[in-house]
Amino acid sequence: MPFTSVKLSLLIVIEMVHPSTVSLIFEWVVFRYLGKISFSVYLLHVFVIYIKPIEEQVNYYDRTISEFGLVILLATASYYLVEYPSQLVAQRLSRVFTRLALYDHYQLLSISAVADVVAYDWRLTSIMTAFDGVLLETLGINDKPSNEAVIDIALGQEIEVRVTNELSEPSCLHWHGMKQLGTQEMDGMSGITQCVIEPNSTAVYRYAPDKAGTFWWHSHHKTQYSFGLRGPLIVRAPENELRAVEKEIDSEYIIQLTDIYHAQPPPGPVLWDTIAINNLGRFDCTAATINNLTECDPDQPLSSFGFQEGKKYLLRVTNMAAMAPFEFSIDGHDFQVIAADAEPVMPSQLINSITINIGQRYDIIVEAKKDTQEASSFWVRAKGLTGLPWITRTGNTGSAGFNDEGLAIIRYDSTSTAEPTSQPHEDTVTVGEFDFTPVSPVQLPSTPSDRSLVQFSINPAVGGIVSLDGGEYNPLVIPDEPPLLSIASGLSTSDLPATTNARAIKYGDHIEVVLVNEMSEQHPFHLHSHVPWVVGSGYASIEQIQKNTLPPSKLQGAMVRDVYTVPGCNTDDDGLCVDVGYVVLRFTADNPGVKPNPKDPMSDEVSEESANSGGAHSDICLLQLKPRFSTPYPLYRPPKVPMGLLTSLALFLLAINQASAAIARYYWNITHFNSTAFDGVMTPGYGINNEPTKLHPIEVTLGDEVEVHVTNQLTEQTCIHWHGMRQFGTQEMDGVSGITQCQIQPNVTAIYRFTPDKCGSFWFHGHEEVQYAFGLRGPLIVHCPYDQLQSWEKDIYKEYTVLITDWYHEVPVGAPIWDSVLINNVGRYNCTVAEAAGKECVAGQPLPRFQFVAGKKYLIRLINTSAMSAFKVSIDGHSFQVIAVDGDQLQPSTTVNSVFLNVAQRADILVQAKTAPSQSQVSQRKTPLGSFWLRVNSLYGLPWTALPVDQMPEGFNPDALAIIDYQSGATADPTSSKWTTEVSIGEFDYKPLNPVVLPTVPDQRMVVEFTLAVLPANPDSFLGYMAIDQREFISLVIPEHPPLFTIAQGAATKDLPTSANAVKLKHNDHVEVVVVNETPDQHPIHLHAHSPWIVGSGHASRQAILDNNLTALRLNDPMQHDVFTVPECLTDNNGTCTDLGYVVFRLTADNPGVWIMHCHIDWHFVLGLAMLFVEAEDVLHKLGLAEFSSNMLSVCNGAGNFTI
The missing domain is CATH 2.60.40.420 (Cupredoxins -  blue copper proteins)
Known part of the structure; x- marks a missing residue:
């Protein structure tokens, strides 16, 4: 008999004689001293355990050979443990045994250490709820609110949750606070540690908690948990492991604090609508009606908790909010904190309030009152914290009915239904987030093995951005394949896209991470699968952080938290960051994000063969959807690649709104x-x-x-x-x-x-x-x-919106002219002149400041919101490129130092910040970067304004200034000089990003002449007039009924009043319009609902215009503008127009509607300088009023000037 057969025979005997844990030890000894199992048996083991689904594994063993097969399994397992004594391998084998043990006809193990499995079967469903009285569609479990889906187990038990997605969108679930050592793929991070659970698919999460405490679960896909997909996860310690303070507890309650949103918040700073405790809150139903929330119950009940006199209660308080930090308190009751984020702490002093940030948990002990004759009920309060430094928005910016306080009730009399009359504590007694004393303090190393700097901010264009170790700022973009699975298939961390914000960390290293907040609001950060020590927090300059010259870290007895608040930066009077906020973390990299190479579990290297043996990357998510992954038992493969803690999966990810x-x-x-x-x-x-x-x-x-x-x-x-x-x-x-x-x-x-x-x-x-x-x-x-x-937009560090406007102290009389110019609503007027005119004036208005960091690229959105003034904008010492005008993208322009903006026009410009002086330059006393003027110069006098330069009023200020500042906290004005030579590009001379070639001949051509004058039609009024195709000049008068509705009801364009100045455009015609200026000043003309191509501009005689005898048009690659400058007419010595100014534009009449074209100088528009295009009249007839908003039609009824 071959030697291998001898070994197997011996093993069979051992298994029959010792059907217990002893057999494993015995087999181990046999293999250790009799040699290794043959490779063929090993392959059989691999086939059985790792390739075939579990049901097939079980069915594979016919009862006639089952004992033999199981002995092979056990023997091979013993060999595997001898050859690869790593924790991960042992865990994998243990999981295989546990899965097989679930089939009662194959209880192959007599190993008493196998933990119980607590199974949950969940369906993710949409439900209708009224948590705060307002009926809304939210997300739930098994058609019930998610707060009822409580996971409650004992430490040592294994959790199995079968999740079937019955939503119309993907989902996944994260188990907040679980270490997931050896079960990395169970972390539940959508697109990072797992593929999403598609609709009508099932995933099975299975893991064993590593400690007792208060945890929670929530969706980690888009913003689903904001709308209800969240609940508690409680792990109870065995009785013999309870602390003395816990053994005195008589009863406990789970308290879930949440913010409620009645709709998906708009992009930008977010604010909730109301607060709920255990999913019950109250919203003002009158306000709900104002907000068009028609179903609201004003008698919404609140959560209540029964207390008995003299008893002690454990409250497990969890902040499950999406945005709101809370101040939690109970009227008339003090309490002690005994655990924070499931980490036991020495019982705190008696306090009456605790601040609990998003994701944080506190276990608190409340001793009930011994005498409740004066009051038998008390308010539990969860006060949402608004305004800086907590969140950007303040409560007064909320929608009607905004509620920042959630309430629940402590009742000593279970028969009472009366609501409390208790009052909040007059003085707050609390403990800081990092100031608790851990039960098991540790001494950390003075020097970490690795230190990483993580700076974060929010870029309005892309959301959250992160810089790792001084590198480029990147947003998180969920990759096509989950990085955990990509790494397990053979990729290295460096192969991942830059937008995963990934950093490799060596196994076993003691890591220090400094989180740096470059915004004025705090941010609660969470590192998945770790509970780091928080060794420092405060404010410092970026230089201090980079040079590691911060105050000494707390290395003895530091608190551990799995959510920690990174404070907002300190700001100056202009709201600019001076010192940034920071938190310093320490943790040990003992939880691999991918599995180790079995041949050397501590190695950071791997052979090419083993690295590439994991299968094609494109198959990763596809494989997970095959039947074997739809069973209750996931498939596990042998480890193939080296470990590397993918901190991009949790640590270096600034969560951004990925909502569709x-x-x-x-x-x-x-x-x-x-x-x-x-x-x-x-x-x-x-x-x-x-x-x-x-x-x-x-x-x-x-x-x-x-x-x-x-x-x-x-x-x-x-x-x-x-x-x-x-x-x-x-x-x-x-x-x-x-x-x-x-x-x-x-x-x-x-x-x-x-x-x-x-x-x-x-x-x-x-x-x-x-x-x-x-x-x-x-x-x-x-x-x-x-x-x-575009590629040139992806490396933008930050953007600023700059609103430029003229400002009037009163309605102008005669030829209008502004008093001053504002940048973001700030300018400076001569207070001496103002006070002489009897006006109250505050001198020395602080000017807007825009913070620049050396070497970074900035997007500045320039918007001319003025009523009359055209501007030139420049930045001292900085040139730039124009990348968009009027919302239409361009090929980046050549470098310029000035840009022209007429009324209502916009330009997006890219500005490259200056490079900081080198250390050698600083040592040579070279001036460091300081501040520079951003200049806005208005254009006045002919042809820009009818009022001549020498008639400007006293105090007239035509210019405005803002400051580009490289030194945070600076208050001095710049000393920079303006450019001596202007470099700019003409309004119509940019190159569009997506060029087109227009037809040589349009389907329709018209000439629209305009003027400002006193004409015989209105001999007593100076008005604006337009004439279409040589018809009479007409000053627009707003009709009695909106022409859009009149046309939709069946009227023809010709039926509109003559004073509507309307012309009909045939649907889908390619139309050419020549706009002709018969005044000596320019006019910015705006056509609504179109961004026409500007194909010509200049001066010509009226006859040449009417005869279409103009300079050749630019039909190849023309620019688009929704506001375009029609030049002034040329005049003779008597001021009489000779050649007229004109603009030729083209459009395709593909947007049915009644669209106005008017001069965007506000003073000219009210004079009637406008006309109407009735586009696709026949289409509007077919639409009818029924296609229009019922609300907008009801506005007409409310006005009493239109009957539907």
């Missing part, structure tokens, strides 16, 4: 704002929610839908136009008072809802009378998704 298309909702009250002193002079104006409109930007990602609830709280009518939005299919949302909608009357709400069709810089403004000239204007930014950014 969403509705960005805004709630605005249009109000008078009576205390504006933008340039120092107290001037009344218009605002939003009683604040300057600059504080209410709209900022979304392409694909998001914008919804703005506009309530008019003025004493006059209003409306809002969304400049640059095409409004294809949402014609009634264009926001032109009396043209595309009825005016919004006082105390009436209109809801604008539209989807931007392209990325770029846009703006909104009032389109009623001259409201926008006095402040009703602001930015509308549409960010491109990261994968749609």
Whole structure:
């Protein structure tokens, strides 16, 4: 008999005689001294254990050979343990045995150490809930709220959760606080440690908690947990491991604190709607109606917890919020903290309040009162913390009904239903987040093996960005394949995309990480699968952090936390960061993110053969969807690659909103704002929610839908136009008072809802009378998704939106001229002149400052929101490239130092910050980088303004300044000099990113002449006029009914009043329009809902224009503008026009609607310098009013000027 057969026979006998743990030891000895098992038996083991699904493994053993097969399995396992004595291998084999043991007809192990398995069967479902009284669609488990899906086990038990996704989108679940040592793929990070669970698919999570405590689970896919997919996970210590303080506990409650959102928040700073405790809260149903939330229960019950006099209670308090940090307290009760983030701490002093950030947990012991005769119920309070340093937004910026406090009730009388009358504590007694004393303190090494610097910020264009060890800032982009699986297939950390923000860490090293917050709001960070020691926290300069000259770390008795607050930076008076906030962490890299090479589990090297034996990368996620992965027992393969802790999976990832298309909702009250002193002079104006409109930007990602609830709280009518939005299919949302909608009357709400069709810089403004000239204007930014950014946009470090405007202290009389110029609502006016005119004035207004970091690239969005003034913009000492105008992308321009912006035009410019002086230059006393002027120079006098230069009023300030600052905290004004030579590009001379070739001959051509004059039609008025194709000059008068609605009801263009100045465009025709200026000053003309191609511009006689005898048109690669400058006419010595100024534009009439074209000088628009294009009249007839927003039509009914 061959030697191998002898060994196997011996093993069979051993198994029969010793069917217990002893047999394993015996077999080990046999193999150790009789030699190794043959390779053929090893292959059989691999086939049985690692290749075949578990059911097939079981079925593979016919009862006639089962004992023989199981002996082979045990013998091979023993060999494997001898040859590869690593913890991971042992864990893998243990898991195989445990899985087989679930089949009761194969209870092959008599090993008493096998833990119980606690199984849960969950379906992820959409449910209707009313947590705060408002009926909403949320996410739940098995058609119930997720807070009821409690995982509650004893330490030593294994958890198995079978998750079937019945949602319409992918999902995954993360088990917050679980170390997942040896079960890395169970961490539940969507696209990082696992493939997503697609709809109608099942995944089985199985892992063993490594310690007792309070944990929680939540979705880790997009923003699902914000909308309900979250719940508690409790691991109980054995009775003999309880501390003395725990043995005194009479009862316990789980308390889940959450913030509630009635809709997906818009991009930008987020604020919740209400707070709930154990998914119960209260929202103001009156406010719900204002917010168009029609189903609301005003009698919503609150959570309550029964107490008995003199008893001790354990409250497991978990912050499961998406945004809100809380201050937690119980009226009339003190408590002690005995655990933080499941880490036991020495019982704290008696306190009455604890701050609990997102993801954090506290176990607190509350001793019930001994006498409750005075009061038998008390409020439990969870106060959401708003405003800096907690979050950017303050409570007063919330939607109607915003509630920042969640309430629950402690009841001593179970029969009572009365609500408490208790009051909050007058004085707060608390303990800081890192100031608890751990039960088992440790002494950390004075010097770490590795130190990493992680700087983070938020770039509005791409979301969160992270810089590792001083490198480039990158957003997290979920890769095509989960990095954990990619690494396990043979890739190295360096092979991962830069946007995974991955850093390899050597196994066994003691690591120090410094998290650096470059924003003014705090951020709670979480490192998956580790509970690091927090050894330092505070504020410092970047230089101090880089040079590691921080205050001494707390290396003895440091607290461990799995969520820790990184404080916001300290800011100066302008809101710019001075010192950054930081947290210093220490941890030991003892939890591999990938499996080790079995031949050398501590090695960082691997052979080419073993590295490439994991299969094709493209098969990774596909394999996980095959049947063997749909069973309750995942497939495990032998380890093949070296370990490397993928800290990109948890540590170096700044979570960004990866949500798909969403509705960005805004709630605005249009109000008078009576205390504006933008340039120092107290001037009344218009605002939003009683604040300057600059504080209410709209900022979304392409694909998001914008919804703005506009309530008019003025004493006059209003409306809002969304400049640059095409409004294809949402014609009634264009926001032109009396043209595309009825005016919004006082105390009436209109809801604008539209989807931007392209990325770029846009703006909104009032389109009623001259409201926008006095402040009703602001930015509308549409960010491109990261994968749609151009290469020159991906390395942008930061962006700034710069609003440039002229400012008027009162409505001009006669030829209009502004008083001063503002940058982001700040300018400086001569207070001596103002006070002489009886105006209150504050001198020395602080100027806007834009912080630059040496060597970085910046995007500056320049938006001219003025009522009249054209500008030239420059930055001392800095040249730049123009990459977009009016929301249309360009090929990056040649380097310029000045850019022209007419009224309503926008330019996106890329500015490369200067390089910091080297150490040698500093030692040679070379001047370090300081600050530089950003200059805005308005253009005035002919041809820019009718008022000559020598007639400007006293105090007139045509320019504005802002500061580019390289030194944070600087307060001195720059001493830089302006450019001596201007380098710029003409308005129509840029090169489009996506060039087109237009038809030689248009389907339709028209000539539109305009002037400002006193004409016989209105002999007593100076008005603006337009004439279409040599017809009479007409000054636009807003019709009684909006022409868009009139046409949709069946009227023809010719049926509109003559004063509507309307012309019909045939659907899909390619149209050429020549706009002719018969005045001696230029005019910025804006066509709504189109960005036409500008194919010609210049001067010509009127006859040459009418005869179409103009200079050759630019039909190849023409520029697009939604605002274009029509040059002034040329005049003789008497001031009479000789050659007229003109612009020729082309458009395709593919956007049915009634679109206005007008001069964007606000003072000229109100004079009637406008006309209407009725585009695709026949299509509008077919649409009818039924296709328009019922809300917008109801605005007409409310106005009483239109009947549906």
